[in-house]
Amino acid sequence: MLKNGQIENFKNYSQFQSVAEFNEHFGSWMEKFGREFTRSEKIALVQLSRFAVKVVGVTNLKIGTALKVLHEKYNGNGISRSTWKRMSAKAKKIGLLVVHEMKRDSGGQSSNLYVFMRFEGGGGNLDDSGGDRHLSNRNLSNQPEPPCAEKLNHHKTNNLETIKKDIEKNCNAVSELAAEPLDHTYTSDHVPRPFVNLVKVFFNNCDTIEEYWKMAKLAAYKYVLEKDHTLVLDVAIQAFKQMIRKLKKVRLKKPIAYYYTIALNKFADQFYQELDEIGEKDVYGM
Template structure:
């Protein structure tokens, strides 16, 4: 189907969303369920295209060159190729994330494509309590976000006394760490137990490690996951021993991890560019 080229506001009738927030929620659910089908470069292209769909929620009218230029300006010399972006378009349209319409100028020549993002099919909503293949799927719906926030707030409250003990230098290790799930690597347990000795706290920190790895497409690299988790926790400990107050250690730990994964990703991109 070919439609006449126009400014993006003219295509508001194609939008399937009542607000930008609703579009973002559905896009995040698409990512939680389908991101494993895309390479890192393709994900960069897809997420950048989604940002072009903000003026009219879920509708983007941009030339490929315009999107690639925006990526280049955001990431510096490390961008993605036109062929990578086209592969992303093919995959995303086949999966059903968006529908592509060709637009034509008044003289009949082809113009930029119109990308109409689709709603996530709720009858296929991934179950956040089960594993997708061997990795946990995270559903960013409002209900689950609220539950996760409450969970982190409760964990932060439970850990407040442990933070005070850490700053006072008490390093007595209770026996409760022996009840940590065997899914948590012993190296991680042996580090965390000196500062957060409860099994619940140790498992929560490791859960956030797995979440960060999944969100950054490194969940299969188990050695890297463990190494960055240990480094990130040590960095958290240094912060806790300083005069800076950390209200939510788990969230702070997750932030450190995400930053390390992003740095790792850009290092890999650079290596690919110079190879």
């Protein structure tokens, strides 16, 4: 157990330089693993992320305190302790959270220190083949030298030179094609056409269009609204228009980050509005 103390004492546990960076990584976690959590568990996880702001990505919290906040926020429609624990267990299992038990000066557990981890994309095993790759290189280095050019007859030498030139020519053509940017007509079919038609006016590049749509989806996943396709499209369009208006007035260092923040706020408003409506229905028996 760690000794309890002020949250500032645990700054060294933070994995992030800013709230924006934390939100980006949290969104990536939710995009990949969001469907592993129930709606109630997602509500708990989102609330936990909101506590982790003073020290970015870290919060010292009692479960009872978290449940009380959720209970009051949603007019008595909070979540259970078992739901919170299931959320915590799932988040730890996938690597999103590291949880440390905190102890009182007098002994016994007082709270938990929740530490959000960076999203590394599940790519930790990409280097597993490195040993084989190095082995192959070593084996190649031990192979006998090919016969020198003088030992080949003139006809074979000319053929090899011709083949080599053809290969180089084809490689150059492929490189030029790869370097050439692709316009909006190459955008993936999963991006709605109305969104493509809007963004192409300003960024006629399929990769850029797909990246903006991806950020809108990330923001929707964070607030469990990804299945409302009409809402996601509407928010994506409105957020992009708002970003363009801002660009007309000032220079933005990272326009897509500004766009993501706008979309995130719009989804947050919708998320809490829906929860308030659920609370009112329960209160008035509707």
